[in-house]
Amino acid sequence: MFKTSLFILFVVTMNAARAVTTKNLTAITWSHATNSQKLLNEVLASDINFIEADIVYGYLINDTERILLPIMAHPPANESDISLKSFLTQIWAFNDARSSAQQKGVKLDFKSTDVFQVSLDILREMWNDNYEIWINADVYSGPLENTATQPVNATIFFQESKKFANATLSSGWTTRWGPDFTVGSYTTEQVTNMINGIKNNQVSNPITFPVRAGIAAQSIESLSFLYESLNSTNYVTFTIWSSQNDSVNVENLRKMIFHFGLDKIYIDVPEDLHNQLRLDDPPNGTSSIFKSFGLGLMLVLGAIIMMF
Ligand SMILES: *[C@@H]1O[C@H](CO)[C@@H](O)[C@H](O)[C@H]1NC(C)=O
Ligand SMILES: *[C@@H]1O[C@H](CO)[C@@H](O)[C@H](O)[C@H]1NC(C)=O
Ligand SMILES: *[C@@H]1O[C@H](CO)[C@@H](O)[C@H](O)[C@H]1NC(C)=O
Ligand SMILES: *[C@@H]1O[C@H](CO)[C@@H](O)[C@H](O)[C@H]1NC(C)=O
Numbered sequence: 001m002f003k004t005s006l007f008i009l010f011v012v013t014m015n016a017a018r019a020v021t022t023k024n025l026t027a028i029t030w031s032h033a034t035n036s037q038k039l040l041n042e043v044l045a046s047d048i049n050f051i052e053a054d055i056v057y058g059y060l061i062n063d064t065e066r067i068l069l070p071i072m073a074h075p076p077a078n079e080s081d082i083s084l085k086s087f088l089t090q091i092w093a094f095n096d097a098r099s100s101a102q103q104k105g106v107k108l109d110f111k112s113t114d115v116f117q118v119s120l121d122i123l124r125e126m127w128n129d130n131y132e133i134w135i136n137a138d139v140y141s142g143p144l145e146n147t148a149t150q151p152v153n154a155t156i157f158f159q160e161s162k163k164f165a166n167a168t169l170s171s172g173w174t175t176r177w178g179p180d181f182t183v184g185s186y187t188t189e190q191v192t193n194m195i196n197g198i199k200n201n202q203v204s205n206p207i208t209f210p211v212r213a214g215i216a217a218q219s220i221e222s223l224s225f226l227y228e229s230l231n232s233t234n235y236v237t238f239t240i241w242s243s244q245n246d247s248v249n250v251e252n253l254r255k256m257i258f259h260f261g262l263d264k265i266y267i268d269v270p271e272d273l274h275n276q277l278r279l280d281d282p283p284n285g286t287s288s289i290f291k292s293f294g295l296g297l298m299l300v301l302g303a304i305i306m307m308f
C-alpha cells in the first residue's frame with residue numbers, strides 16, 4: 001500500500017507540475033525573429049514571455065576571418081551581430097537574476113540540418129533544465145507542396161533533441177502560403193509522417209506542433225488525428241504562427257483554437273490577426289472551461305488513496 005501511495009503521489013506530483021503549464025496558453029506573449037542584439041535588448045527589457053529566434057550557419061558581421069558558426073539570423077541572411085552562444089548566454093544571465101515567473105522562455109528555430117548539428121555542443125554545454133527551452137525545426141515538407149525549403153532531417157532532429165529530456169520539441173512542416181492562398185490543409189499523409197517520425201524515434205518529450213494559421217484553420221480533422229495519435233505518449237500542444245498578411249479565415253481559426261482549447265494552443269501571430277481572434281469570446285457550441293477534469297479526478301483520487 002505504501003508503494004502504491006508513493007506511486008500515486010508521484011503521478012499526482014507530476015500532474016501538478018504539469019498543471020503549472022496547463023493554463024491559458026494563449027495568454028503567453030511572444031517575440032518573433034529576435035535575430036539581432038538590438039531586438040534581443042528590446043525583448044529583454046519588455047514583458048514578453050517567450051523569445052522566438054532563428055539559427056543559421058553563418059558569420060558574425062565584421063569577422064574578417066570569416067569563421068562559420070551558429071548565428072541568429074533567418075535565411076537567406078547569413079550574417080548577424082549575435083551568435084547562438086552569446087544569445088543564450090545573455091538570456092541565461094537575465095533569467096538567473098530573476099524569479100521563475102519573471103524568466104523568459106526560448107524557442108530556437110534551427111533552419112538547416114547542418115546548423116542544428118553544429119549547435120548541439122553549444123546546447124549541451126549551456127543547457128539549463130530550469131529554463132523553458134524549445135527546440136524547433138521544420139522536419140517534413142508540408143502544404144502546399146513546398147519544395148523551395150529543404151526540411152531538417154527528421155531522424156537527426158528527433159534523435160538528438162530528445163536527449164534534452166526537459167526540452168519541448170517543436171517539430172513542424174515547411175509551408176508555402178501567403179496573402180494569395182485560400183485553400184490548403186495539413187494532409188493526412190503529412191501528419192502521418194510526423195506521427196511515424198515521433199513514434200519510430202521513441203520521443204517522449206513534450207511536443208508542440210507549429211502550424212501556420214491560414215492552413216491550420218482548414219485542418220481541424222487531420223490535426224485532431226495527430227493529437228489523438230500522440231496524446232497518450234506525449235504532452236501535445238499546438239503553436240499557431242502566421243506571417244504578416246497571410247490569408248486566414250478567422251472564424252475557422254477560432255473554431256480550431258476552441259476545438260482544442262486554450263490550454264492546448266500557443267498563439268504567436270501578428271497583432272492585427274491576434275486582435276481578430278476574440279479569445280475571450282468562445283464560439284457557440286464550445287465549452288470555454290479547460291479540459292482538465294482528468295487532472296482534477298487524479299488529484300482527488302490521489303488524495304483519497306493517500307488517506308489510507
Ligand atoms: C551569404 O549571403 C550573401 C548575400 O546573399 C551571398 O552573396 C553569399 O554567397 C552568402 N555566403 C554563403 C557562404 O552562403
Ligand atoms: C562593424 O563595422 C562597422 C564599420 O566599422 C561598425 O560601424 C559596426 O559597429 C561594426 N559592427 C559590429 C557588430 O561590430
Ligand atoms: C528535467 O528532467 C528530469 C529527468 O527527465 C527531471 O527529473 C527534472 O525534474 C526535470 N527538471 C525540470 C525543471 O523540469
Ligand atoms: C536523415 O539522416 C539519417 C541518419 O543520418 C539518414 O539515414 C537518412 O537517410 C536521412 N534522411 C534524409 C531524408 O535525408
Ligand SMILES: *[C@@H]1O[C@H](CO)[C@@H](O)[C@H](O)[C@H]1NC(C)=O
Pocket residue numbers: 227228231232
Ligand atoms: C487523447 O485524446 C482523446 C480525444 O481527445 C481522448 O479521448 C483521450 O482520453 C486522450 N487520452 C489521453 C491519455 O489524454
Ligand SMILES: *[C@@H]1O[C@H](CO)[C@@H](O)[C@H](O)[C@H]1NC(C)=O
Pocket residue numbers: 244245
Ligand atoms: C503587408 O501589407 C502591408 C499593407 O499592404 C504592406 O505595407 C507590408 O509590406 C506587407 N508585409 C509583408 C511582410 O508582406
Ligand SMILES: *[C@@H]1O[C@H](CO)[C@@H](O)[C@H](O)[C@H]1NC(C)=O
Pocket residue numbers: 024026027262278279280281288
Ligand atoms: C486567455 O487569454 C486570452 C489572451 O490573453 C484572453 O483574451 C482570454 O480571455 C483568456 N481566456 C481565459 C478563459 O482565460
Ligand SMILES: *[C@@H]1O[C@H](CO)[C@@H](O)[C@H](O)[C@H]1NC(C)=O
Pocket residue numbers: 284
Ligand atoms: C450564441 O448563443 C446565444 C445564446 O444562445 C445567442 O443569443 C447568440 O445569438 C448566439 N450567437 C451566434 C453567433 O450564433
